[in-house]
Amino acid sequence: MIEQTAGRAQGAPEEISNLELNIWRGNSAGGDIVSYRVPVREGMVVLDAVLWVQANMASDLAVRWNCKAAKCGSCSAEVNGFPRLMCKTPISEYGGSVTVRPMKAFPVVKDLVTDVSWNYEVNKQIPPFTPSERDATSSEPWRMQQKDVERVMEFRKCIECFLCQDVCHVLRVHDDKAAFYGPRFMVRIASLEMHPKDVLDRTPLLKGKAGVGYCNVTKCCTEVCPEHIKITDNAIIPLKERMDDAYFDPIRAIVRRLGGSPKRRPVGE
Amino acid sequence: MSAHTYETVETDVLVLGAGGAGLRGTLAAAEAGLRVLIVCKSLLGKAHTVMAEGGVAAAMHNVAYQDTWEVHFADTMKGGKLINDWHMAELHAKESPERVLELERWGAVFDRTWQGRIHQRPFGAHTYPRLAHIGDRTGLELIRTLQDRAVHTPRVDVHMEVNVFKLLKADGRIAGALAYRRADGSLILYRCAAILLATGGTGKIYRVTSNSWESTGDGTALAYEAGAQLRDMEMMQFHPTGMVWPAGVRGLLITEAVRGEGGVLRNKDGERFMERYDHERMELSSRDVVARAINSEVNAGRGTPHGGAYLDITHRTPEFIKSKLPSMYEQFLKLANVDITRQPMEVAPTIHYAMGGIRVDAETGATIVPGLYAAGEVASGLHGANRLGGNSLSDLLVFGKRAGEGVASAAKANAGASTAKLDPKELDSAIAELMAPLERPAGESPYKLFAEIQEVMTTHAPIVRDGPGLEAGVEKIHALGSRVAACGTGGPTTLAFNPGWHTAGDLKSMLVNSEALLRSAIERKESRGAHARSDFPRTEDELTPINFIVEKTADGMDVRAERQAPMPDYLAEAVQHSYARYTPEATE
Numbered sequence: 066m067i068e069q070t071a072g073r074a075q076g077a078p079e080e081i082s083n084l085e086l087n088i089w090r091g092n093s094a095g096g097d098i099v100s101y102r103v104p105v106r107e108g109m110v111v112l113d114a115v116l117w118v119q120a121n122m123a124s125d126l127a128v129r130w131n132c133k134a135a136k137c138g139s140c141s142a143e144v145n146g147f148p149r150l151m152c153k154t155p156i157s158e159y160g161g162s163v164t165v166r167p168m169k170a171f172p173v174v175k176d177l178v179t180d181v182s183w184n185y186e187v188n189k190q191i192p193p194f195t196p197s198e199r200d201a202t203s204s205e206p207w208r209m210q211q212k213d214v215e216r217v218m219e220f221r222k223c224i225e226c227f228l229c230q231d232v233c234h235v236l237r238v239h240d241d242k243a244a245f246y247g248p249r250f251m252v253r254i255a256s257l258e259m260h261p262k263d264v265l266d267r268t269p270l271l272k273g274k275a276g277v278g279y280c281n282v283t284k285c286c287t288e289v290c291p292e293h294i295k296i297t298d299n300a301i302i303p304l305k306e307r308m309d310d311a312y313f314d315p316i317r318a319i320v321r322r323l324g325g326s327p328k329r330r331p332v333g334e
Numbered sequence: 335m336s337a338h339t340y341e342t343v344e345t346d347v348l349v350l351g352a353g354g355a356g357l358r359g360t361l362a363a364a365e366a367g368l369r370v371l372i373v374c375k376s377l378l379g380k381a382h383t384v385m386a387e388g389g390v391a392a393a394m395h396n397v398a399y400q401d402t403w404e405v406h407f408a409d410t411m412k413g414g415k416l417i418n419d420w421h422m423a424e425l426h427a428k429e430s431p432e433r434v435l436e437l438e439r440w441g442a443v444f445d446r447t448w449q450g451r452i453h454q455r456p457f458g459a460h461t462y463p464r465l466a467h468i469g470d471r472t473g474l475e476l477i478r479t480l481q482d483r484a485v486h487t488p489r490v491d492v493h494m495e496v497n498v499f500k501l502l503k504a505d506g507r508i509a510g511a512l513a514y515r516r517a518d519g520s521l522i523l524y525r526c527a528a529i530l531l532a533t534g535g536t537g538k539i540y541r542v543t544s545n546s547w548e549s550t551g552d553g554t555a556l557a558y559e560a561g562a563q564l565r566d567m568e569m570m571q572f573h574p575t576g577m578v579w580p581a582g583v584r585g586l587l588i589t590e591a592v593r594g595e596g597g598v599l600r601n602k603d604g605e606r607f608m609e610r611y612d613h614e615r616m617e618l619s620s621r622d623v624v625a626r627a628i629n630s631e632v633n634a635g636r637g638t639p640h641g642g643a644y645l646d647i648t649h650r651t652p653e654f655i656k657s658k659l660p661s662m663y664e665q666f667l668k669l670a671n672v673d674i675t676r677q678p679m680e681v682a683p684t685i686h687y688a689m690g691g692i693r694v695d696a697e698t699g700a701t702i703v704p705g706l707y708a709a710g711e712v713a714s715g716l717h718g719a720n721r722l723g724g725n726s727l728s729d730l731l732v733f734g735k736r737a738g739e740g741v742a743s744a745a746k747a748n749a750g751a752s753t754a755k756l757d758p759k760e761l762d763s764a765i766a767e768l769m770a771p772l773e774r775p776a777g778e779s780p781y782k783l784f785a786e787i788q789e790v791m792t793t794h795a796p797i798v799r800d801g802p803g804l805e806a807g808v809e810k811i812h813a814l815g816s817r818v819a820a821c822g823t824g825g826p827t828t829l830a831f832n833p834g835w836h837t838a839g840d841l842k843s844m845l846v847n848s849e850a851l852l853r854s855a856i857e858r859k860e861s862r863g864a865h866a867r868s869d870f871p872r873t874e875d876e877l878t879p880i881n882f883i884v885e886k887t888a889d890g891m892d893v894r895a896e897r898q899a900p901m902p903d904y905l906a907e908a909v910q911h912s913y914a915r916y917t918p919e920a921t922e
Contacts, residue, residue, distance in 0.1 A: 092830065106580075106581050106582055107580045107581055107582070108579065108580015108581055108582040108583060108669065108670070109580075109581075109582040110582055110583075110669070113582045119781070119833060120779075120781035120785075121781070123825065124779060124780075124781065124823055124824030124825030124826065124832075124833070124834030125823070125825055125826040125828060125831075125832045125833065125834050125835075126833065127830075127831035127832075127833060128833070129376070129377070130546075130547065131376055131380045131381075131382075131384075131546040131547065131548065132380075132382070132384065132385050132546050133546065133583075133586065134385065134586050134587070134665065135661075135664075135665070135668070136384050136385055136471070136474065136661065137376075137379075137380040137384045137385070137546070138380070139376065139377065139380050153668055153669070155668075155669070174517050174830075174831060175517075175830055175831040176831070178517075178831055181377070182494075185378065185485070185492075185494075188482070188485060189485050189486070193441070193482055193483065193486040194440065194441030194482070196439065200439075201439065206394075206435050206438075206451065206452070207438060207439070208449070208450035208451065209443075209446055209450055210446060210450050211445065211446040211448075214443045214444075214445070214446060217443055218443055218468065218469070221443055221468070221474075221475060221478065222471065222474075224384070224474065225379055257441075260441065260443065263441075
């Protein structure tokens with residue numbers, strides 16, 4: 066462990082005490098924890114402390130952030146081992162010492178910045194929102210009821226922080242990104258599948274490439290979601306049920322064989 | 335030849351910025367059959383548009399049947415204190431309903447009325463309930479919808495975490511741009527037939543702001559350097575309600591929807607002070623009025639312990655608050671330990687939005703530089719001296735589409751620009767300037783200079799300004815200019831993801847924006863909208879159709895007044911007409 070110290074911060078009149086902020090510094094070749102002393106201000110969050118270090122002690126400290134209001138999902142990291150948004154994590158939740166590491170499920174670029182491009186590739190593979198021909202060409206504004214749209218609104222709250230991906234054991238421990246899209250994209254598929262106006266049927270995709278069967282319902286993703294989306298209960302389990310109904314229900318299998326064609330267009334086979 | 339190598343990437347249309355305007359412009363340009371490359375400083379989907387909370391303004395009359403484009407036009411013009419580009423305001427009011435409905439057809443999910451139509455909420459200075467919304471996260475819905483459509487559109491590609499440093503011209507036309515990848519510092523030379531700038535605002539030139547690190551005014555600075563005109567740069571909006579406490583979250587936005595849903599403002603004596611500033615509209619007055627009212631209360635010693643006002647919505651039920659304002663509830667509980675269903679919020683003005691920006695043609699988004707287009711916050715004209723809440727998201731959609739079509743037709747007509755010969759000297763000197771901070775290990779820290787620019791703007795161009803203060807501000811910005819030109823990275827000079835180096839580049843943009851703001855503010859010798867001067871407190875009638883235009887000349891920055899053509903009669907009548915007040919009982 067390397068120790069670094071600096072003089073008192075400029076312009077920090079509300080200084081109360083010091084924080085020992087341990088940040089993983091390094092790149093794909095390796096790295097180590099570096100310890101910094103940060104003056105604490107009232108209401109400070111972990112991101113404030115990290116940015117203070119960047120401005121005063123380590124100008125090349127790589128970190129992603131944007132809105133600083135838990136709305137963009139950029140500043141994901143592991144704070145004392147727990148995946149969190151740094152902008153939403155008050156220093157006061159900890160004692161005098163905090164350790165911040167990059168997300169483990171993705172390759173490190175530098176310091177706290179990871180390569181999350183795989184997620185963007187996955188999103189491209191999911192067939193997008195598709196309304197019926199009639200809805201698409203109708204000149205009338207659509208009518209939908211609040212109770213019907215509320216179901217997908219929960220999924221559309223997702224800010225793509227990828228903390229759920231980080232904590233999912235299929236991606237984190239087994240690094241099996243070829244087998245499972247991960248919780249974020251189960252939420253994405255659910256938001257499309259349950260959209261009142263969407264007509265595609267993505268269960269073939271779920272069974273195949275998206276790999277919904279890989280989820281074994283440990284609910285870790287739900288636990289870390291900063292938007293409190295009930296990922297497992299409201300997105301993944303209903304999607305698993307759709308897949309089971311479509312592929313493993315004997316009565317439906319017979320109906321399907323007799324030519325009872327589904328109304329929706331199956332995609333992703 | 336420069337010692338630094340670069341990769342050349344070719345496309346038809348280059349779009350800088352992946353917020354609402356950039357994405358909507360991309361879709362329009364791709365629909366015209368062109369290859370479009372989006373370049374953004376952050377990851378896709380993180381742009382400042384996600385911060386927009388309240389909604390998108392569009393006269394769809396789903397809640398108030400009396401609403402028409404004329405009323406929306408009149409509200410926008412009156413809110414902008416009549417210096418708006420009236421043609422932009424007209425197009426915006428007419429086209430925004432169509433753009434919202436189109437968004438819904440692309441998968442956006444809005445809150446509904448009991449009849450199943452898109453719900454619309456009341457907002458400051460809009461005569462009727464007009465903001466289509468999704469709880470208080472409308473911007474996220476907008477960006478996600480456009481983003482998903484864009485990545486599934488053929489011919490569209492995205493380069494994330496790339497900074498553009500300079501726009502390049504050949505034979506007087508836009509022909510490319512010099513950029514670098516944040517991850518490894520490698521250089522890219524983009525070759526294209528036309529560019530759409532959609533880089534957003536410049537709030538970061540102030541210390542207390544609701545804007546993210548990205549809002550350093552890059553687009554305005556790039557366009558200015560390339561020869562485009564800037565307009566209304568003195569018009570910088572203070573949003574009335576930013577968080578004031580704790581210190582770590584100072585400036586963070588509290589959506590106007592809190593007031594739209596019934597929140598009231600009180601001073602420390604419990605007085606509902608808006609009564610004295612705008613008896614008619616109270617808390618839902620325009621943002622410039624509410625922001626100055628809070629400022630005046632604090633200055634008169636009637637502020638809260640942390641120097642703000644109280645915003646109180648506790649008279650609504652907890653269920654109502656949690657369903658209509660879920661992210662506000664969460665934000666205060668988590669960051670300030672305040673339960674807004676039981677306690678008032680402490681609020682104070684925070685820098686929020688730049689009404690000023692690049693001067694564009696109302697119909698196409700064209701600048702005066704051939705092949706250069708702009709839309710969204712980086713452009714100017716629609717909002718005049720003050721933007722109404724909700725008009726920003728509709729601005730992105732309406733003018734994003736128009737500028738996307740504009741840039742596409744320019745690219746089609748000048749396909750040769752992407753292969754025209756660039757000036758090698760210009761390219762080499764741009765590369766040298768970009769890399770210079772890395773070669774100055776002993777140079778000043780860019781973070782320090784960043785904070786100093788913010789300090790100058792906060793002190794010298796505050797919510798109420800005066801001539802001597804502004805003049806002194808210009809002097810200080812000039813002095814900072816020479817220090818910025820000699821600054822280093824503040825530490826290591828490595829190329830790999832080095833925010834010190836990135837920040838050094840941002841400073842250049844901030845200086846252009848700061849000087850343009852200060853100089854335009856000096857020229858506008860009156861108080862109007864967001865621009866208030868203690869030495870010229872009145873609004874001068876003869877300045878009504880006047881805009882201040884900023885342009886780069888051989889002698890430096892030039893600022894001059896320009897008079898707009900008068901509005902046609904039908905628009906003037908729409909502004910003067912007296913519209914019936916909205917009464918919920920009669921319509922719902």
